[in-house]
Amino acid sequence: MSVVTIEKLGKKYKRTILEDVAFSLEAGTMTALIGASGEGKTTILNIIGLLDSDYTGQVLLFDTNVADLSEKEQAHYRNTKLGFILQEPLLIDRMTVRENILLPTVYLSKKERENVDFQTRLVNLTKNLGIYDLLDEKPNTLSGGQKQRVVAARALINDPELILADEPTGALDQDNANIILQLFKKLIANGKTVLTVTHDSNVAKQHDRILKLANSHVLEIGEEK
């Protein structure tokens, strides 16, 4: 099954950012998206992440045209099928680590919340990521690497199918970067899909495929030559 299918995607601000972009992502794969700064990589992630609907062309998630989804359904997709990881770990300072990680469950319906044992999932996830002892801390006491692992736990708490990561290792040291990459590999082994935007060619090389955004178009590296 194709998790993401993009056809003839176009996006304009004052100038054209994306034009005739097309690619698809298969379940259980890990893809890197590279390209120079300002080319529109984050723009693509916002579109796939259902945060930006101001584009031309077609975006299909799980074989459904997202334009056909209602606002409520789109929110539910973001909530349960998508997980976001950003370069700067965006956490809510007034909440504890635990509350931050559980934030996506707040937007579930009551029934959905009762169907899953989130406490067990929280413990397993945080133990795997080495942040179990930090659950009652506030984010501002954490290091950058710890924060990024909290963000990863939050992205995974609702067990999403597709992870969208924008420079997830950009602000991390080698050890923390490896933790995130190992996590991604574990995820695809379980049939999940990962799309990573990165500048780092070493990080890109560890992915199954590499897509390059240049001059508003996306090309597969390897096909390029």
Added chain:
Amino acid sequence: MYFEFIKNIFAKRVLLTLLTALTLISYTFISYTLVRSNLYAFQGRTELRSLVAKTAFVGNDQTPEKMTDQNIKNAKKSDEIARSFIKYLDSNYSYSMHIVMNANLGTAEYSIHTVNEDFFNFYNIKIGKGHNFTKTSFKNNGYAPIPVLVGPNLHRFAHVGKTYKIYNSGTGKNEKIKVIGILAKNNKIASIYEPDSYTYFNNAIIRPLRSSDKKTFNAVELYSGLQDLLVYRTSLANVKKIQKYLAKRSFANVKFYSAKNNLEEFYTSYTKRSTSLLIFSLIIFFISSWMISVNLWKSLEEERQNIALRVSLGMRPTQIYTAAILYQFILTIVIMIPVSLYSLAYSRMLTSGAVQQDSRLMLSSPLPGIEGISLLICFIFIFVFLVLISVILIYRFNKEPLLLRMSEK
């Protein structure tokens, strides 16, 4: 989830939020006063319409204190004047007299209102239990118990058909009374000079001014009765004779005003006062709405990334509206608390009259209609307005898509 959003986004600036709430609280007092006063004035105007229809003139007692004191000291002579004056009135005029005696003000549990038959031509007094006075109530001889109507708060007297003894500081005698009716709750009459203020009868004993009472009429009673004496179906030239009558005998200086002119004068000055209060309230209103807008907009803008984050995690952008409406609802309730307490205390004071009363009774008395309606109008107005501001600001805020700046530049 809405409460998390309200706490961390809308109300995150605690100091500014508190300051806004305080301005809004002062606004609630002003707008409540304004609405209530207007409703009362409107009601008073409606109730006093019969005065205008009957071309009534209202007495205003402007007797110098010296004259009053002297006359009360010289009771023998002045009581004589009082009795002949009442005779003079009876044979020449139609009038409504209302004598109020607040014996030992502050400690007395009731006030005695002595009224003549014509009083009921102007004021519609509703009876809760028993019955109203009849023609014969006013013609009783001096020996039978005096038929009275008692206010609903006076539980001690609340037995129709029973007789009691009370002291009447007007007549200076202990009087035997017989309760013939209990008044309905919150009977009130509008003041002719200020139709937005009322006298309540909840703690009153209403007693007829009988033919036998007129024979023993005295100066103390007359002085009370001259204030707001209503003389009707007559002309200004005719009522001037009453003024002359009392002046000639050095008893009182009573000026008569046409009820119509009086009411018109009141409403002209009332409209002026009301308008200036309205302008003042609008200023406070604009200050508070400006503060609310700034607070709301700043919170939204500063938290744009955090709101985008919540949206990326599954919140719907339209749920910002729901959160805002909920927030404004809570805010409106909170800021209405002080004015509601004030209103409750105020209406208790009103309905209990100037006299003391059992606090248990006060608790059981509901808000009189106008107080409650005024509160409701203020609540709805403020809530609708806050929601409107929020909706406009959030609409503007949502116009720019909530994107994640996934990587910092």
